[in-house]
Structure formats: C-alpha cells, structure tokens
Amino acid sequence: MDDGLLRVDQVTKQYGDRVITRVLHGVSFDLAPGEFAALVGPSGSGKSTLLHLLGLLDRPTSGRIVLRGCDTAGLGQRALGAFRGRTLGFVFQFHHLLPAFTALENVMMPALAARGRPDQDMRRRATALLERVGLSDRLNYRATDLSGGQQQRVAVARALSMSPALVLADEPTGNLDTESGDQVFALLREFNREQGTAFLLVTHDPRLAARCDRVIDLVDGRVRSDRRDPRAASGGDRPAGPA
Amino acid sequence: MPFEWMVALRYLREGRVQSLLILTGVAVGVGVIVFLSALIGGLQDSLIQRTLGTQAHIVLRRPDEMPRTLIDREGGAGITARVERPAQRLRSVLQWQQAMDAIGRVPGVTAVTPTVTGAAFARQGTANRAVLLRGVDPTSFQRIIDIKARIVAGRFDVTAADAVIGVELASALGLTVGDKLRLVAPDDRSDVVTVRGIFDIGNKDANERWVFVSLRSAQTLLDLAGGVSTIEVRVSDIFSAEPVAVQLTAATGLQADSWMRTNTQLLVGLRSQSQSSVMIQVFVIIAVALGIASVLVVSVVQKSREIGILKAIGTPTRRIIRVFLIEGALVGLSGSVLGIALGAALALFFASLATNPDGSSTFPVNLTVALFVRSACIATATGIVAAAAPAHRAARLDPVEVIRYG
Ligand SMILES: Nc1ncnc2c1ncn2[C@@H]1O[C@H](COP(=O)(O)OP(=O)(O)O)[C@@H](O)[C@H]1O
Numbered sequence: 007m008d009d010g011l012l013r014v015d016q017v018t019k020q021y022g023d024r025v026i027t028r029v030l031h032g033v034s035f036d037l038a039p040g041e042f043a044a045l046v047g048p049s050g051s052g053k054s055t056l057l058h059l060l061g062l063l064d065r066p067t068s069g070r071i072v073l074r075g076c077d078t079a080g081l082g083q084r085a086l087g088a089f090r091g092r093t094l095g096f097v098f099q100f101h102h103l104l105p106a107f108t109a110l111e112n113v114m115m116p117a118l119a120a121r122g123r124p125d126q127d128m129r130r131r132a133t134a135l136l137e138r139v140g141l142s143d144r145l146n147y148r149a150t151d152l153s154g155g156q157q158q159r160v161a162v163a164r165a166l167s168m169s170p171a172l173v174l175a176d177e178p179t180g181n182l183d184t185e186s187g188d189q190v191f192a193l194l195r196e197f198n199r200e201q202g203t204a205f206l207l208v209t210h211d212p213r214l215a216a217r218c219d220r221v222i223d224l225v226d227g228r229v230r231s232d233r234r235d236p237r238a239a240s241g242g243d244r245p246a247g248p249a
Numbered sequence: 250m251p252f253e254w255m256v257a258l259r260y261l262r263e264g265r266v267q268s269l270l271i272l273t274g275v276a277v278g279v280g281v282i283v284f285l286s287a288l289i290g291g292l293q294d295s296l297i298q299r300t301l302g303t304q305a306h307i308v309l310r311r312p313d314e315m316p317r318t319l320i321d322r323e324g325g326a327g328i329t330a331r332v333e334r335p336a337q338r339l340r341s342v343l344q345w346q347q348a349m350d351a352i353g354r355v356p357g358v359t360a361v362t363p364t365v366t367g368a369a370f371a372r373q374g375t376a377n378r379a380v381l382l383r384g385v386d387p388t389s390f391q392r393i394i395d396i397k398a399r400i401v402a403g404r405f406d407v408t409a410a411d412a413v414i415g416v417e418l419a420s421a422l423g424l425t426v427g428d429k430l431r432l433v434a435p436d437d438r439s440d441v442v443t444v445r446g447i448f449d450i451g452n453k454d455a456n457e458r459w460v461f462v463s464l465r466s467a468q469t470l471l472d473l474a475g476g477v478s479t480i481e482v483r484v485s486d487i488f489s490a491e492p493v494a495v496q497l498t499a500a501t502g503l504q505a506d507s508w509m510r511t512n513t514q515l516l517v518g519l520r521s522q523s524q525s526s527v528m529i530q531v532f533v534i535i536a537v538a539l540g541i542a543s544v545l546v547v548s549v550v551q552k553s554r555e556i557g558i559l560k561a562i563g564t565p566t567r568r569i570i571r572v573f574l575i576e577g578a579l580v581g582l583s584g585s586v587l588g589i590a591l592g593a594a595l596a597l598f599f600a601s602l603a604t605n606p607d608g609s610s611t612f613p614v615n616l617t618v619a620l621f622v623r624s625a626c627i628a629t630a631t632g633i634v635a636a637a638a639p640a641h642r643a644a645r646l647d648p649v650e651v652i653r654y655g
C-alpha cells in the first residue's frame with residue numbers, strides 16, 4: 007500500500023471554535039502514481055478544502071494523509087513546506103501568478119524559492135516548459151500582460167517546474183473560455199502521459215471529467231462515488247480504494 | 250541574484266510611490282542627523298581647537314610647586330590665571346632632561362618641550378605691563394603650539410636676546426618688529442630684547458601677556474640657571490590626555506595636568522551638548538522607523554495575495570521574512586545616501602553664510618566620512634528593525650485564505 011502515491015484515510019475537516027462547520031466527513035481514497043483523476047461534486051461540497059489538505063497548505067481535523075509513504079501529520083511546518091515544494095504542484099482557478107514578475111520568472115519561482123538563487127539549469131528548464139505550453143514568444147512578458155488562457159498555461163508550467171509526482175488543480179479551466187480551457191486540459195493530459203505525473207483536478211465541466219481516467223464524486227463532504235471508467239457513466243456507488 | 254534580493258528589489262520597484270515616500274522620509278531624517286551632527290561637531294571641534302591653540306595637552310611641573318587645590322579651584326582658567334597670583338620663586342624640575350626622555354617613551358606622547366614660564370614686566374618708556382614670560386626652545390615648542398601659523402609680523406625667532414610678543418601687547422606698548430623692549434623680573438633682574446615677531450593667537454589674554462623669549466633668557470631673568478619650570482607635552486589623541494597624564498606622573502613623579510583637567514567646565518558643557526544632540530537624533534530615528542514600518546505594513550497588506558502565492562508554491566517562511574527585512578535595509582541605506590547628500594549640502598550652505606575675515610567659516614561644520622558611515626549604518630539598521638513587524642505579519646499570512654478567495 008505504501009508504494010502508492012497518496013492515501014487519504016478517514017480525513018475530516020471542520021472549521022470554527024464555537025460555531026463548528028463540518029466540511030469533510032471521513033474522506034478516504036488512494037491515488038496511484040501517474041493516475042489522472044477528476045474530483046467533481048456540487049459547489050460547497052468540500053473539493054477545495056480537500057485539495058488544500060492534500061496540498062499540505064492546511065491540516066485535517068482528523069484522519070491521515072500519507073504521501074509517498076510519509077504520514078504528513080508527523081511533519082513540522084518547515085518540513086511540510088519543503089515536502090510540498092518537492093512533491094506537489096498547484097494550479098489554481100484564479101491563475102495566481104505573481105504579477106510583478108515575467109512568465110519566465112514565475113515558472114522559475116518554485117525552484118528559486120527552494121534553492122535560493124537562480125542557475126542556468128533552472129532557466130533552461132523553465133524556458134523548455136514555457137515552450138512546451140506554447141509560450142516561447144512570451145517568456146519575458148509580465149504575467150499581467152498575458153491573456154487568461156496564457157496565464158493559466160504559465161501556471162501549468164510553474165506547477166510542473168519542480169517535476170512533482172502529483173499536481174493538484176482546482177478548477178484550472180473554470181475561468182477560461184471553452185477553447186482555452188480545452189487547450190489547458192490537453193496540456194495537463196499530455197504532461198500526464200509523457201512524464202507520468204499524477205493529476206487530481208477539480209472540475210465542473212462533465213465533458214472534461216469524462217476525459218479523465220477516474221472520477222471521484224464528492225457530495226456534502228463524503229465520497230459518493232469513485233469510478234475508474236467514467237465513460238461507462240454508470241453512476242454506481244463503488245467504495246473508495248483501488249480496484 | 251539571490252531569491253530574496255530579487256523579490257525585494259522587484260517589490261520596491263513595483264510600489265514606486267510607496268518606495269519614494271519612505272525614501273524621502275529616511276532622507277529627511279538622515280539629513281537632519283547629518284546636519285545637526287556636522288554643526289555640533291564643528292562647533293565643538295573649533296571650541297576645543299581654540300582652547301588647545303594656546304595650551305599644551307599636558308603640562309608637567311614639580312609636584313610641590315603648586316598645590317593641586319589651587320588649580321582645581323580655578324577651574325578652566327589655565328596657565329595665564331596662575332601667574333596672577335603673587336610671584337613665588339620658581340623652582341626647577343629636577344633632572345628635567347631625564348624626565349623628558351622618560352616622557353618621550355610613554356605611548357601616545359608625540360612631542361615634548363621644556364619651558365621656563367614665569368611672571369615679569371615689560372617696560373617701554375613709561376609704559377609698564379605685567380606679562381607672562383615664556384622661555385621656549387622654538388623648534389620643539391612649535392610642535393606643541395603652532396605659533397608660526399599665528400605670526401602676523403616678523404618671525405617666530407627667539408634664539409638670542411629676542412622676543413616674540415602678542416598683537417595686543419605690541420599695540421599697548423607701541424612696538425613693531427625690530428624695536429627694543431626691557432623685560433624686568435619681580436626681583437628686578439632685567440634684560441633688553443629685540444622684538445622679532447608679533448603673533449595673534451586668537452586669545453586676548455595671551456595676545457596681551459605672552460612674551461616668548463629663549464630658554465636661556467628666561468632662565469637668566471627668572472633665576473633658574475640650567476633649569477626649567479615646566480615640561481609641556483602633546484599627545485596623539487587629545488581625549489586620551491588625562492590617562493596619559495596619569496601615566497606621566499607615574500613615570501616621572503611630576504605633577505601632570507592635562508588640558509581636560511584644566512578645562513573641566515568646557516568638557517562638561519560639550520558633553521551635555523552632545524547628549525541633547527543624541528536625544529534629538531534618537532527621536533528622529535524613532536520617527537523614521539515608525540514611517541518605514543507603517544508604509545511596509547501597508548505594502549504587506551497590499552501584497553498579501555502575492556505572499557500567499559509565494560507560500561503556496563513552497564517558499565520557506567524565513568525567505569519571506571528576509572524579503573521584507575531586505576526591503577527595510579535597502580530603503581534605509583538608499584534613503585541615507587540621499588539624506589547624507591542633503592545634510593552635507595545644508596551644512597556646507599550654512600557654513601558658507603558667514604565667514605571670518607581670514608576666510609574660515611563662523612559656523613564651522615564637521616563633515617567626516619565617519620559621520621557618513623555612522624549615519625548610513627544607523628539608517629540601515631533602523632530600516633531592518635522597522636521592517637521586522639511587517640515581515641512577521643507577512644510570515645503569519647495563511648496562504649489558504651489567499652488562494653480560496655482569490
Ligand atoms: N475557513 C472556513 N471557515 C468556515 N467555513 C469554511 C471555511 N472554508 C470553507 N468553508 C466552508 O466549507 C464548505 C466547502 O467549501 P469548499 O471546499 O470551497 O467547497 P467547493 O470547493 O467544493 O465548492 C463551504 O460551505 C464553505 O463555506
């Protein structure tokens with residue numbers, strides 16, 4: 007089991023001290039290396055919350071999150087940050103590029119933040135990634151001078167810059183028109199096939215969900231269904247866990 | 250360029266208006282500090298220079314010649330005041346040549362000269378003036394007090410039966426270079442000398458009373474054949490004069506009075522002036538620090554989105570703290586460069602407003618590299634300290650909040 011990429015075990019999350027909001031009620035599932043999974047569900051069902059927990063940006067109220075065999079509950083704040091930098095990549099709905107920096111600098115930023123100073127290797131890798139997402143002519147554009155689709159492609163390049171084992175994407179196409187959204191989705195898929203990077207992406211678009219290898223349906227903080235073959239579209243209630 | 254510097258510089262450039270605002274604040278603060286320090290430093294230096302222009306740093310004499318209490322009671326009156334008291338027979342410093350050798354070996358001593366100093370009268374026709382006879386060896390005395398620079402007529406030449414007198418005495422007795430003058434000791438020994446030079450030492454009392462003659466003339470007139478009444482010393486660091494004086498007493502057994510001891514009131518005055526200047530500087534620094542801190546806090550709030558993203562992509566908290574500390578240090582340093590230029594320009598302008606007849610400024614200002622370096626260091630340190638609170642605020646920011654709400 008520990009040779010898996012990610013194991014989520016009875017994870018709950020609640021907010022507040024006096025007025026307690028329970029958002030996740032014991033979520034469990036596993037993710038294998040190289041899997042390309044969609045996380046779907048109605049708005050407010052806890053998808054973003056779950057992603058933040060998996061992204062080690064926040065800690066669960068109870069339950070365990072095991073990443074590459076390492077129980078993350080045992081890690082301190084600093085170790086979590088380092089672990090996050092090495093293992094995970096993020097793509098957010100609102101692009102979240104650093105507006106004061108160029109596309110190239112944005113893509114270099116995770117490596118720069120981890121290692122402290124730039125080197126030729128970082129620059130080469132960031133340039134190659136931006137070429138790969140079709141932005142070789144926009145390397146030195148300010149993030150704010152790019153279109154929404156272009157910004158999200160920079161964000162994808164940034165998420166992949168540290169060669170993460172798992173990329174967490176929260177509605178990466180949510181703010182894009184259909185064409186740009188399809189482009190970004192296609193990119194994610196290609197990176198998944200070429201480099202074996204695992205993806206867990208939140209989407210509201212059933213078209214995109216249908217093109218994933220697996221669909222995890224979250225409703226009211228519980229996994230309602232976890233289907234390996236979404237094209238069958240059976241809607242059955244298979245329990246979480248590897249088939 | 251390291252990550253922290255790159256981000257700090259970019260943010261400073263991005264927030265142009267804010268950066269300019271802090272920079273101006275720091276520049277004005279540092280300008281005030283530099284201007285004030287230059288002015289007060291210049292004033293104090295010129296006061297000390299004026300005092301030391303007519304005084305050796307340390308004067309040694311026989312311990313029993315003059316009870317210490319008398320000097321203490323007289324405070325800062327100096328050599329000239331002592332002669333006002335009824336003349337007593339001068340007694341030579343014992344084995345003064347050996348004492349001079351011993352003094353010369355004490356670290357910090359840069360020049361030593363033997364002098365014969367005593368009261369006498371100067372007579373010219375019917376005019377009669379009480380004077381202070383200063384029997385000196387001109388070459389070594391010149392290293393103690395720069396008389397040559399103060400000569401207004403003739404030369405500082407007291408080799409044989411010569412005298413060099415002050416401008417006030419010259420005009421009181423109607424003397425010019427080349428004239429003869431009779432010097433009379435209290436016991437009526439007398440001698441006729443030729444005026445070789447006239448000095449203006451910037452001190453009315455000295456200009457009125459000092460008469461430089463050769464050591465031999467003074468020894469003869471004051472009945473001190475082969476002896477000297479005092480040994481005068483110059484030290485490398487004027488503010489070490491007192492400790493050196495203590496060492497000299499230990500080395501020679503002579504009574505050693507430093508200029509610091511004979512001018513305690515002046516020093517007390519200077520010290521309290523320095524203290525009030527430090528107080529003003531402290532308040533300026535506090536104001537500058539609050540200014541930097543408040544602008545940086547605003548910029549942290551404005552940048553919370555970016556800080557959240559930086560954290561989300563794995564930037565260690567310590568690096569984020571460093572970004573803001575660097576910003577503080579940079580505005581402190583660059584603001585201080587502007588402020589130093591501003592303060593220096595203001596000080597020089599002030600100094601140029603009024604000048605003495607000889608071209609020197611009435612408001613001497615003391616602009617030194619040390620002052621500039623000190624101001625830059627203070628401003629940089631202030632910037633870093635002021636940035637500490639905003640930096641920790643940034644460090645505490647929760648990236649989830651930022652990501653969730655865009
Ligand atoms: N910090 C918080 N405090 C209280 N409730 C929160 C907090 N964050 C999220 N929630 C609640 O958790 C629920 C799930 O939110 P979210 O994970 O964003 O859902 P989704 O991404 O599926 O739309 C929502 O009802 C939201 O109001």
Ligand SMILES: [Mg+2]
Pocket residue numbers: 053054055
């Ligand atoms: Mg959401």
